[in-house]
Amino acid sequence: MTLFDRVFGGNDAVYGLTEAAIDNAIAQYGESQAVSFPETAYALPCYYAVTGVKVTNLGELKAALGVVKTLMTREKRLHDAFMSGVATALCAEFIEVLKYMNGATPYEAPCYGHISDAFVRNLGVPLVTGDIPGVAVILGTAPSADEAVELVKSYQTQGMLVTLVGGVIDQLAEKNYKTGDNVRVVPLGKDVTSVIHVVSVALRAALIFGNITPGDAGNLMKYTMERVPAFVNAFAPLDDVIVACGAGAIALGFPVITNETENIFRVPKSLIVQTDVSKWNPTSLEARDIKIKITKIDIPVSFASAFEGEIIRRGDMQVEVDGSRVDCFELVQTKEAAEVEDHKIEVVGPEIDEIPVGSKISLSYTVEVAGKAMQPDFESVMERKIHSWLNCIEGVMHTGQRDMIRIRISKADFEAGFKFRHIGEVLYAKIKSEFEAVVDKCQVRIIVDAEQNAKLRAAANEVFDKRDARLASMTDESVDTYYTCIMCQAFSPSHVCIVTPERLGLCGAVSWLDAKATKELDPAGPCQPIVKEGCTDEKLGRFETVDEAVQKYSHGALEHVTLYSLFQDPMTSCGCFECICGVEPVSMGVVITCREHAGMTPLGMSFSEMASMTGGGVQTPGFMGHGKHFIASHKFIAAEGGPGRIVWMPKMLKDQMRERLDKTALEMYGVENFTDMIADETICTEDPEQLLNYLSEVGHPVLSMEPFEM
């Protein structure tokens, strides 16, 4: 049996099963029976991505299977094997979608099955920043449960996203190994066909971030090969079906690493036989050219971005630093070089082992940095990173910021020998590695003493107040430089963000100060200064230098971008935006929704569906991705009248933005409690009439605005 014979055989087998399953379903429910996956705007995402056709019911599914059959050619060429692999994957998607008929929920915890569009969009930023360096797809049953745990953990400690299919899921459960998207270990399902749910993530990434036209299979596969750092780990035995699925993976550019030695052919960088499972991690990373940024930190527990979402429950907690009840804070301060002793970690007060289990304690840490290129503006940039850094410690949970922090340290960490001092080690190591261009020396002082902290907290608040005053005074007019951000170009090659003091990057992760610091840290990097010159239209926010930058950094894909308009050359989106706004034509307002909100909007579209209207670096007048904090800015769609146009937002987003948005509205329109005038899902979901009634009822300012010039 040649390799191609195995692929063809596996493909034929899966095709047969799919055909029978569809025919059965039609016999039972009829051709008009709807089929869909939940929480996606891309129908059957794989089939849609490959063919450009959205399948919505069983009749169309049957027709689609006919199209799949045309891919199953049998020349002895890799093209035929690749296409048969793709055909196998599409069949798997068809089998999986049948499980979801009539609103069924075929997957139960810990398995995820189909993955939502929001999840895919959330992956954008961490993938481009290398925070998630790659995606491992582990398939089958490991030789032992211990080896399964070791393999998963090895990827997890590197921050990789791990997806699981088949017996390995039970093996992890047997060892009580924590899984879930918060720890980046996502069990998909136990049938081999459930592997399609991660393929679906990769293909939607191409549509969302890469602006690949659905149906452009050639560029689709080029995108996944060049830009999606995924690979497959498949445990022996490999039957023909798995070999056929493997051909599909390899077609997309994802190498397969296996310990199968029987009846298998090796292909460099594509199909690699590694009999020693303990070496799968380095073998896979090398095969997919994934480089792991190594930050070796001297602490007794793991440190990896995969632990960022880990939750420490009360019962598992050794001590808690609780800023809501006692005096706590975190602070970064610039000092003179002579005042800082590099790598000095000081703990004032009792260490963790001198404190009774379950205590709520007062704790503060002050990071003092010195460096020739250091600027006080960077203090807050560094400080905002502390949240993520401390969360990356296995068994430590951090929430909040400034003097409202809460930190839980788990019993497991305590038993492993974790000390307060280690918090200092992490802060030191991360500051020195991530900000090496500006920080020459760094020391950390941790104070575990309520009395001292009470005084110090007051002093820290003075610092915070001063910073806030500076930030508040910083407007688009008060600076002479804006910045580009093209961090996402690894993923979305023609998108350029223009970051100004009032308009942060659409991902919400890059403020003007961040961009400024990034330029300092990496002079040739993604954030390049744009000298603010040649303003040709103040209202739209049109600048000659901005246009030049956009042309240059989009490699000619874009000509003009305005900063403040939704209709005139609006800023493009990569795909990882926090929020999206879209025109609501009945009220002449705009609807905003955010990634976290899965429900409908009065536009009759969910976040996913609205998001699919734009992204990939294209301009779609009337739709625009943006960061949350832009909403409360005076500049938010200022060309069309400003935030007073907002007629609907999810309740959660309203609550987050209320304080600042109310202030802005008061200043701009003289309206009190503006946020309450904005409708949300508790008021109306899909009916624009209902929305209009509400707006009239509360006297929303949009009603007195001119219609849009569309």
Place this chain on the structure above:
Amino acid sequence: MKDWASLTTIEEMEAATNSLLENAQKVGADTWQQRVKNQTPHCGFGESGTCCRICSMGPCRITKKAPRGICGCDVHGIVGRNYLRFTAGGSATHSDHGREIMHTLHQTKEGGNYQIKDPEKLIRIAKEWGVETEGKDIYDLAHEMAEIGLLEYGKPFGTQRFLKRAPQHTQDLWKAAGIEPRAIDREVSTAMHMTHMGCSSLPEALIRQSLRSGLSDGWGGSMMGTEFSDVMFGTPKPVDTTANIGVMEKDNVNIVVHGHDPSLSEMIVYYANDPEMIAYAKSLGAKGITVSGVCCTSNEVAMRHGIPMAGNFLNQENVVLTGACEAIVVDVQCIFPALGPLSKCFHTKFITTSPIARMPDSEFIQFHAETAGENAKAIVKMAIENFQNRNQDLVNIPNQKQNARVGYSVEAILKVLDGVANSQVDEFGTTKPLLECVTSGVLRGAVAMVGCNNPKVRPDSAHIGLMKKMLENDIILIVSGCSAQAAAKAGLMDPVKAKEYCGDGLKRVCELAGIPPVLHMGSCVDISRMLILASELSKDSGIPISQLPVVGCAPEWMSEKAVSIGNYVVATGIETFLGVDPYTKGSEEVANLLQGEHGIKDWVEARFVVDTDIDSLCDKMIACIEAKREALGI
């Protein structure tokens, strides 16, 4: 199926040539296109190999009425003798090139005109030959190796040293067939002796000696030429360059190097880059100096320095017809005597440099290893001073140019393969990654495409047509000589675009390895590199060379050297496909020996396939590769 739009087509190349022929008309120059017409039809006896003029009793021509020559030799003996002499001519030529290189090696010295640029390779070969290297000055070692190498040409006993590089199975076949080559010159002499009046007329014996004489070239003279050129001038590694007539620069002094021996062209390239020379060129109104090449000397300097390739064999007159060629500097082999009279129609200096290739209407500047620097400098200077003599009305450089990545020596190929190996599972420095691509079916096989141009075939059409077909079928190409230049001129070596012409398998290999799908392995002497690669594949896989899905092809060959090459490639176990008949169709017996199921195939497990219909030749090659796969069960 594929978008070939960014290729330069045969039609476009012909249009460029036609525009140059208008120049020829203006100055009343003679060109090969006209001479082909004058010579057509060709002599039927010559074409079928049935004319014998070895002694002065003849010439004897075999017809139905006159089936034997005066001495009584039948048609099979006559065709066989002609074929052996054809081979011996090529073998002598290639091998003498190798000998020149060994003499140059003997002249190397620290700080001299010729130096050792790859001492590691010298030491590696010395160890292979059992020469002590420890504590030896590299130049002492070079001189010692040169003497040993030169003895390979005339040693009284034993066989060629490099035969040991072949897989044991191949060596056993050679021994059993009695074709292990002895001293190189001896095999040529034996061939001449056997074909003298009154010696061999037994076809089987004549063909056996053809194989042996060929092997003395491929595994002897040529291999020494390649290996020690690498030692002196550096082992090629991937380098980007350009190809086709548009590489000549209108505003620059154009020096074209042509021929085969890199000893000359290396020096010309060196002095053309000399700031003093560039300044001199500028002082006389040029913007700079452009060296480009034609034929295999071009391949040599392209492989090592990225010097652009102006064209292949049948383009040699075109470079002069541009009216922008200040000097065409030649060494040996494949140089049209027509260049002399042609250059007289323009301002071009036609400079011959070797006592081996003396021609009328040329300026002869004999190149000596001791004075090579001065000689080269004088030539460059002469070209610069000639710039002002251009007739601007005649300047026409067709705007045709393609990017090419070249420089794939065996060492470079192994390095590329290391790049796709996985350090956790694979060993480095082997051909295994390539074998895995082949056994898995990602690549169906490989074709070694070589050889010249020949007016009997529309120039380059067979090379390019076959290559396109192979690429679509996931068959990787290793190429050399004028075939390589055809590929480069068309754009098939473009490191970015060419992969788009391939099937998914070859395309993926190109993407992962960062290579073009057509790998330039060098000049015609460098076909010895292909022998080494085939041997490594066989040793790494444990599969005899003849069973690997690898074939050789020379679709537009014309020279005696090509016949010698054909013999050693086929004798190494590689089925060889020819698009031009080697003057053997007059004898069924000889044709059967060379092409039949039970001729040389019984001795060396491979044979020739001759088909002048290129489409049919193509189908046969692919079928041969697939049949070999089938036999291996892959």
